[in-house]
Amino acid sequence: CVCVAGKVCVMTDRNLAGLPPMRSVLESLVRSGIEHKVYDNVRVEPTDTSFKEAIAFAKKESFDVFVAVGGGSVIDTCKAANLYACHPDADFLDFVNAPIGRGKPITGALKPLIAVPTTAGTGSETTGVAIFDFEHLKAKTGIASRAIKPTLGVVDPLHTLHMPERVAANSGFDVLCHALESYTALPYNMRSPCPPNPINRPAYQGSNPISDVWSRHALNVVAKYMKRYAVRDPEDKEARSSMHLASVFAGIGFGNAGVHLCHGMSYPIAGNVKTHKAKGYNVDHPVVPHGLSVVLTSPAVFNFTAPMCPERHLEAAQILGADVSRAKREDAGPLLADTLRRFLYDLEVEDGLEAVGYSKEDVPALVKGTIPQERVTKLSPREHTEEDLSHLFEASMKLY
Amino acid sequence: CVCVAGKVCVMTDRNLAGLPPMRSVLESLVRSGIEHKVYDNVRVEPTDTSFKEAIAFAKKESFDVFVAVGGGSVIDTCKAANLYACHPDADFLDFVNAPIGRGKPITGALKPLIAVPTTAGTGSETTGVAIFDFEHLKAKTGIASRAIKPTLGVVDPLHTLHMPERVAANSGFDVLCHALESYTALPYNMRSPCPPNPINRPAYQGSNPISDVWSRHALNVVAKYMKRYAVRDPEDKEARSSMHLASVFAGIGFGNAGVHLCHGMSYPIAGNVKTHKAKGYNVDHPVVPHGLSVVLTSPAVFNFTAPMCPERHLEAAQILGADVSRAKREDAGPLLADTLRRFLYDLEVEDGLEAVGYSKEDVPALVKGTIPQERVTKLSPREHTEEDLSHLFEASMKLY
Structure with missing residues (x-):
């Protein structure tokens, strides 16, 4: 396999960090000599705060590819991190759905995102949607745009065995x-x-x-x-x-x-x-x-x-x-x-x-x-x- | 609708040239003031010769978008015209399936192709395949690559009324x-x-x-x-x-x-x-x-x-x-x-x-x-x- 990946951002949550799907991904990156950093601080049922932490991580480095290993929470967080890292001047509410956010269309290109779902539920690997709790309203909202849809989903039922x-x-x-x-x-x-x-x-x-x-x-x-x-x-x-x-x-x-x-x-x-x-x-x-x-x-x-x-x-x-x-x-x-x-x-x-x-x-x-x-x-x-x-x-x- | 199309190549066959689907397409282009040229010489059940004629037409001009109005013959011919116009140095057999052709992978980008199917059969608007008769072998062969898949299909049952x-x-x-x-x-x-x-x-x-x-x-x-x-x-x-x-x-x-x-x-x-x-x-x-x-x-x-x-x-x-x-x-x-x-x-x-x-x-x-x-x-x-x-x-x- 010829992979030209540059620097990869791998996102997951604390529970998954030590489980087999993450181990497979990291072994594969190491084996192929691909530079990568892991962010394992995704919150289950993410919030605007937890989204922003992941975004800050993604903005600090210049990643060429994102890999999300987890359920909908991880994949959605990774979509947001990719989106805002590629639009560093955007305000967080710019792309959040109206009426809570400004619902601006996304016109710029994002980096490739590979989603490795570890639950059989959200379908987030197939969608252009990222959902989070907007804490001070006590309600969920999200970002919805074809632009944040993952490039590839790796759907392996063995990744769900830990559930x-x-x-x-x-x-x-x-x-x-x-x-x-x-x-x-x-x-x-x-x-x-x-x-x-x-x-x-x-x-x-x-x-x-x-x-x-x-x-x-x-x-x-x-x-x-x-x-x-x-x-x-x-x-x-x-x-x-x-x-x-x-x-x-x-x-x-x-x-x-x-x-x-x-x-x-x-x-x-x-x-x-x-x-x-x-x-x-x-x-x-x-x-x-x-x-x-x-x-x-x-x-x-x-x-x-x-x-x-x-x-x-x-x-x-x-x-x-x-x-x-x-x-x-x-x-x-x-x-x-x-x-x-x-x-x-x-x-x-x-x-x-x-x-x-x-x-x-x-x-x-x-x-x-x-x-x-x-x-x-x-x-x-x-x-x-x-x-x-x-x-x-x-x-x-x-x-x- | 904001369409930025440059110069459009419209391909069809002689029968369709005067029928309602073509009229709709041309009226739409004229109404939007988009420069275009029509090639209506597609052969029903195309051959290597008829493919090459269409390719020559596409190479003569510098088209930004291709529109195919017809059945599988037209859409397939248009795929080939787009492919070789974007690869002007390629030999015709380079991309034709092995063993008849060389079956080389397509690595360059093609121009957008909008397919308007007027028969309900080939599904060519959805596929990366273009089939033709290779005359001296008296057999059909083709080109098969995701790269030649149309960008968009306009599937309107009223376009099939003339059949x-x-x-x-x-x-x-x-x-x-x-x-x-x-x-x-x-x-x-x-x-x-x-x-x-x-x-x-x-x-x-x-x-x-x-x-x-x-x-x-x-x-x-x-x-x-x-x-x-x-x-x-x-x-x-x-x-x-x-x-x-x-x-x-x-x-x-x-x-x-x-x-x-x-x-x-x-x-x-x-x-x-x-x-x-x-x-x-x-x-x-x-x-x-x-x-x-x-x-x-x-x-x-x-x-x-x-x-x-x-x-x-x-x-x-x-x-x-x-x-x-x-x-x-x-x-x-x-x-x-x-x-x-x-x-x-x-x-x-x-x-x-x-x-x-x-x-x-x-x-x-x-x-x-x-x-x-x-x-x-x-x-x-x-x-x-x-x-x-x-x-x-x-x-x-x-x-x-």
Whole structure:
């Protein structure tokens, strides 16, 4: 192999720093005599502060290539580090999504970024999105542009073997919601207004015939393999490979079509976390893992969106194992919601928002944190008011 | 829209020159005040001579962008013109596939090429392949490299409205075979030897989890829409849109995985044409249209390849409407062959190679013309001798 790489920045987190995927990457760089530096201080569920630390590291040196070894947190942090290192004069908020940031288009070229995903969930290796907690708003936001999409993803299921069972389950729920949300997202030809210039086109186009192929296929794989993969037998290589590819497939789908309410509502659920200690996560701060924060509202959300495209909701329910042979269009919402509840129960998911520390008193704060997530919530197939959002959070307090 | 295009080369053929898709393109260029020149001398089923004429045209001027308006012949010719105009010192055979050409890797950058397909068949807008008749060998060969892949495809089903019924049917058969061949191609992890350098990787990788998604999906669309589209009602917009997208989907699939025996054997079938006048084609030379030359051997080919991956052959038969509920693995070949024969009969396809002017005496020449098609035939899931190829041609003389 002829690699001309100059100086490489390898980003990872503290847990992964000593695990086999990182060892493989470092051995490969050493063997090829490629100069590199390691940044292992990525925060799980990154914040603007942790993004800025990584950016400062990247700016200090003149890197030619970035390599991200980790889950979505690492890959997203590395995207931001690459972006701002290549735009040293930009203010941090310049490229952050409006209305929180300025949402400026990225016009300059970035350095190549090679993503080595070690969870089967985010699909971040396929997307132009980098998400972080904006601490003083207690809400997640991000940067979304094709320009920050990794150049290459190295998708090897053996890189996920180290995942604790709950990390595997939660990242799988992220795949499930990527697939369901992108398949039911507002169709591309119903989005408006048309951007004045192609450079202003959003990263998320709405559901379309290309993204549909990926979303539907990913959902089929999740339905077939998720339980085998997450709970039955972690050594089941077929299930592990399939779920790792499903995260890529769903990533291509949602990275193109977009996600909507589950993701939009998940950001304040994660951002307002009080004391919840996530099982299986070795972190020193309270956290509602991303996949869990996304999936907890899914029964309520799809019950709400079903009337806009009942056929797709019925099809999703069927793929997830429901008998839809006698279902009518108006059954689509309740049927998909019930199917999801059963799926989550079988996978031992916490019983709703209450189980991760929320109560009805928190609903106004959760709604407030959802409002700025327009970038995704406007892709909901059904328009919604703040009252609708309140109802969705309330209906998600308990699932079973 | 802000387009900075410099000088544009528009390529098309004589028939299309006066038809609506070309008019739209020219009106758009004139409206935007973009300098352009038209080359409308592309040959349907191009040859090395016709490629060279187009290349000479492209070399004379200094074009910044290429636009191809037409079917596979036009898009492939335009790819070659772009390639050699950007490599003015290269000999024509430098980039032509070995063993006929030198198969050199393309390392320089090409100009952007926008493909506007007007048939729903080749998928050329998605691939890095350009095929032509090498006249003195009476066989087709081509150029295959990611570097010649169009930058953008404008896929509008209204651009296919001008197609005569037989052109629609034949281009649909090309989609069918792209899907079937790529889905049954030798798996990517069974190809060998490994190329010494990534730049030497072939354009065709063998079937893999990504191409499978596209190939299987394209086959489903063909099964659902081909008859509605090609024979029942040419004004059926849903069928027309779906088939146009199916050609793109199958193009992404086979452009990545490759095709095998139907395509490898089709090149001498087209190249050795004697007097066959294709219905619906307004050309002044004998021609076996590409899609027809490909599909005529399909029952024999898939009967032959089925033992290597019977599940996929059964799945294909089922997608095309066969009842596979009681089928055993050893039934896969005959069942898919029968299903294809019925499909072709319903679509009024000529009764085998005899009906396009061949007899058993031609078999040695057809086999001889297949031998140099290694680039594709080596992707067959089943190894084959010259005797096997003879049997396949003989078995394709009559279909019904």
